[in-house]
Amino acid sequence: MMIIRIKELRNNHRHSQEFIIENTGVDVSHIENGRDTPSVLSISRLCKFYGITLSEFFAPINYPPKE
Structure with missing residues (x-):
């Protein structure tokens, strides 16, 4: 999930990995x-x-509810 968020932030700002x-x-x-x-x-x-x-x-990560 963290990987997805990192990619999302980077792509939304149109930054390359190198940048x-x-x-x-x-x-x-x-x-x-x-x-x-x-x-x-x-x-x-x-x-x-x-x-x-x-x-x-x-915030965008939806964790499973605690039991």
Whole structure:
């Protein structure tokens, strides 16, 4: 789910993977192809870059209800 959100943010802003890597230091190419799992630090850097909060980053993810 986080991979989808990262791709969505990048594509919505029409940024290439290379542009994000150069401007954030986050290797989104490895994350998007499943080679790496994004760390909290990586997600935090992406949020700062895109001007959103962690809550906003995770908002579109529909978690299953707790029992």
